[in-house]
Amino acid sequence: MFDYNKRLNRALEFFDECTHILILGGPGLGYEVGLFTYGADMDPDLHPYMAKYLLFNIENGFQVLPDPALPAFYAKYRKVFYDNIPDSKVHADLFDLVRRKHYFVMQCNPDRTFEKAKFPPENIFYMAGDAHLLQCANACCAKVFEMPSAEELLSGTPLPVCPECGGKTRINLDTFPDKNFVPSPTFTEQIQKHHSFVRRARKRKLLILELGCSIRNHFGLCAMQISEYLARRFPGVRVIRINRHEALSFERTSEQTALFDEPIARVVADMLSARPAPKRGRPKAPTPSVRPRQR
Ligand SMILES: [Zn+2]
Incomplete structure (x- = not known):
């Protein structure tokens, strides 16, 4: 399914049907707001370390x-x-999109972009630590x-x-090979909240939003493994995977997924445009299907 509008309509169907949304925030989401962890676009303050110590990425x-x-x-x-942390329109749009549902964020970068965009800290699991x-x-x-x-x-x-x-x-x-990471009390609490959210959501209508997640481990998280495990175990799970920088793949492309290699900001803005949120409070029923904006 190559047509963008068809994929967007599928994503909107998943959104309308779901009761719970699990957001997996990856490094690609950070890139869209200027938080690069490797390469020539690295923040100027950090670039000298890459050259001097020949770092592959900032985690090294x-x-x-x-x-x-x-x-x-x-x-x-x-x-x-x-x-x-920079202001991020994509995070603000995402908040307006998901706040009408039950949602939880697994953030694999330790940056605070979600909190700056008003996501409550109690709904976020910082998987990499603090x-x-x-x-x-x-x-x-x-x-x-x-x-x-x-x-x-x-x-x-x-x-x-x-x-x-x-x-x-x-x-x-949690980025050192010696496995000496010490979970803080907040980290332990976040894990428990994440488990309890997935336990409640997985047998209902769970939508997983994979946003710029690496296809490899990044800070210990391989988002695709999480989505694919949940989708395989629970047929009601749906996945929207937006990954602009790496090849997309998913075994169950026909029924359970909508795949995008467009910018996350564009897809989220188009979904919000088709499903606008009211100024205040939690919106009630989803609005009828609206044809997305043409680009
Ligand atoms: Zn000690």
């Missing part, structure tokens, strides 16, 4: 940078992906604590040592 930096370079790297990473927290690098204890601010780190404040063993600390992200 957490693993291969020497200790003296880490505080400034953490500070710059934190400024780009946590403290100074970019503003530190933990013991040896995972000797379950403690996590606030990282010094970007300004403090850039002005020479060293990373604190572990309060239990006195060893090194590091960023609380």
